[in-house]
Amino acid sequence: MSTYDALLLVSFGGPEGPEDVIPFLENVTRGRNIPRSRLEAVGEHYHLFGGVSPINQQCRDLKAAIEADFAAHGVGVPVYWGNRNWEPYLTDTVRQMKADGIRRAAAFVTSAYSGYSCCRQYLDDIDRARAEVPDAPEIDKLRIYYNHPGFVEPFIEATRAALDELPEDLRDGAHLVFSAHSVPLAQPGQELYTAELNDISALVAERAAPGHPWELVFQSRSGPPSQPWLEPDIGDHLEKLHATGVRAVVNVPVGFVSDHMEVKYDLDVEATGLAARLGLAFRRAATPGTHPRFVSMIRELFQERAAGAPDRPALGALGPRPDACRADHCRRGTA
């Protein structure tokens, strides 16, 4: 039945020791207009954690969980893993797949949304890796899954759990602050990325905490100040909430698939520290990570695509994304 003989997990990559930090940051920012001062600051975030990004171990754990889930459900294909910015590099993985006789693979990317950073850039990575390997296997990227029940449900559960951790007398008045990585306003697909983020935020708010006010904010901005990026920034927003008398916040990082550095530093160190200084009760909800529902979603997406299944589960208002990204949403821009 299956038209695919492998699943390929594609991710961002991260440093695994202090000596990797600068080469990794150079890989990430090559050809991009990121100020040197920002790079040095971000390098310090990694050094706080011994120069080790959590993202690689999270990918190893996810790969192991997918393998176990595939085995338990009789899906007899191997799972490979390759990154954009660090070892195992995607090109090396594609070379290994070719050597192993893989002809056609489905790719699952650790980013759930549309737009250039989340989708097109990974498609370009796959194209580039394939171009470097003679007679490379075909690789189809699985559809955007930000609104798949397997991505949304773990966030609903995590939001409820975080709300329950707030002091009881503050819980009723708590705001939900959804957060995602900022991108330049000029980035292709930015409008769809924002629409998808609003869609899932409304859905999670309604299911997890009906009646609580919620807002979508952005984090981890990095370009020069002259360049407009998506706003508001989470820090400015927390200050504004505090100034208007809000006393408790649950932060839901819907823009991310696992608790990598953008979550561990920008939220658990920076935003959490700011909230403490303001005297704002603050809890951060967990990301899907290796949640069993998230892992089973990956199998469902793989099987759906292999079978060309017409039933494509999706929650929210926007409907399931097509298998092939529409060029006008995710194409590389010149701006």
Ligand SMILES: CC1=C(CCC(=O)O)c2cc3nc(cc4[nH]c(cc5[nH]c(cc1n2)c(C)c5CCC(=O)O)c(CCC(=O)O)c4C)C(CCC(=O)O)=C3C
């Ligand atoms: C939308 C988006 C996601 C979510 C989708 C997805 O998950 O892919 C994401 C994820 C991630 N971003 C990450 C790390 C970095 N991103 C940077 C820079 C940038 N990110 C951008 C956007 C995004 N990034 C953009 C527009 C830039 C500017 C430069 C450029 O246009 O490329 C920089 C350079 C320094 C800085 O400026 O911060 C670093 C180190 C890590 C790894 C974390 C770890 O190590 O655990 C992850 C998962």
Ligand SMILES: [Fe+2]
């Ligand atoms: Fe990033």
